[in-house]
Amino acid sequence: MSGNSAALLEVRDIVIRFGGVTAVGGVSFDVGRHQICGLIGPNGAGKTSLFNCISGFYRPSEGQISLEGQKISDLPRHRMMGLGIGRTFQNLALFRSMTVRQNVLAGAHSQGKAGFLAAALRLPSSTREAREAEERARALLAMLDLEQFAEIPVAGLPFGWQKRVELARALISRPKLLLLDEPAGGLNHSEVDALAELFHDIRRQFDLSILLVEHHMNLVMRVSDKVVALNFGRKIADGTPAEVRATPEVISAYLGEQAHAA
């Protein structure tokens, strides 16, 4: 593990090409410990490609990504959760036939060790770890007010509540870094307002960093300690929300219309 001053997540010179198209052309930034970092940019700026790269779903064409000094950009996807990277999805990716509780427990998979035999025979090691996971699931369901729906198939819940199930599923493994892909997407005003507070609560209780990709500018500026702005696959700003908001490139590329309107 690297020293205290080192960032939790280091993104270095990432290039992502799809065929002949360069979606991301050499982006570097850091996410510090305990930091909430917003990744913004107009449509097609490359945020989602970069996000998918960090979560291990794409391999970068060039550059590397490290978590706590360990290179992660060449590891298989299913290793990410175990290393401490939890994520939610833009358009919900829940296990639809499973109950809310089962969905949340599925998030604890990487923390368990019991194999087929230990699970089938209910060996003490397997029941112990199952009890621990169930205890954490109970706490998370209570925290997110999902207890009343615990035994309902998740597909039966309204969208906003399903998003909360996804959040609980990502949190149960106690990640060091939580990746949120458009957490405000599809939520109504009051729900979005509650999100900012929720993220600060989560950071405090789970001692983690958050990287969010988000269109909802208001939320990003309010919740983030640091904002990284992309345009056409390049980084155009990186700093506090106030600094980024004042950057001319950002204003022209992204906030321009809003500034005019205001």
Place this chain on the structure above:
Amino acid sequence: MASQFSEAPPSLRSGVVRPGFRVDPRLLWAIGIALLLLPLFTAESYRLFQLTLAAIYAIAILGLNLVTGYNGQISLGHGAFYAVGAYVAAIMLDKLSLPWWSTLPAAAVICGIVGWGIGRPALRLGGLYLALTTFSLAVAVPQILKYKGIEDWTGGVQGVLVTKPDAPFGLPLDVDQFLYLVTVGIALGVFVLARNLMASRIGRAMMAIRDHALAAEAMGMDIANLKTATFAVSAMITGLAGALSAIAVEFVSPDSFQATLSITLFVGMVVGGVASIIGPIFGGLFVVFVPNLAEEISKSAPGVIYGCILIAFLFVLPGGVAGLLRRLPALLRRR
């Protein structure tokens, strides 16, 4: 912080609170075991043989349900594992004169290895392609069993004859009663193990992979390993059932394991309830008794009757018997 979120619609809330329709699980166990033991005293030997066969099919269907129902890998070739298990048992009994009980773990292990070998490359195939590939296995196996080069072991077209074991320790049971007891005991053990497995992190991972593979990977599930292992365990269970069937039927031949056997297992799975642990029990009873019933109704066209009963079943019980049982508390409450 939670109260700041919008409240859930009332329709959902009302569905959540489950008023106390609960049966003590110990009572259910006692009734179940009594029901299982009852035929020992009441059923004549042919009926007991049919029930033994139903229990064997239930085990085989349970194996199929793990891989297809819970893990979403469609197999139309599980009859092949059943056949391999049966032949392993028959050869061990007839050619090697080994004790009957030793054939069961051996068949399970060999079928597990074969299942692993097939499950690994099958990872590349999704949905219907996997279904067709496994089906071709079901078609090929009876012919492979006739192959001249292994005739000394398999008995070629003639097959292999075996005899049922006598009850040990001077137990006052005839061969059919003893075999029924053994089969039901093994079935009970396998079903309990399967239930434990499905309630564990492994079972959740199997279902998660079926529901959303990409999200499952993000949750840290190693899809390739889990799918292959599931296929192997599934083949193991179905192979164990095959070994029991060789002992119960006292005969194996290539014609006992035609491709239709795989379809029969599949039918049993759907009728009993896809992705259900107790469903295969009803599936096993269905595939043994309904063809007989069809034969009694019409000697000339039992297939037509069977088909009609099957369609009626699926129409009345869309979630299989297990689906009905799941809805039963709600249906009773509505009265």
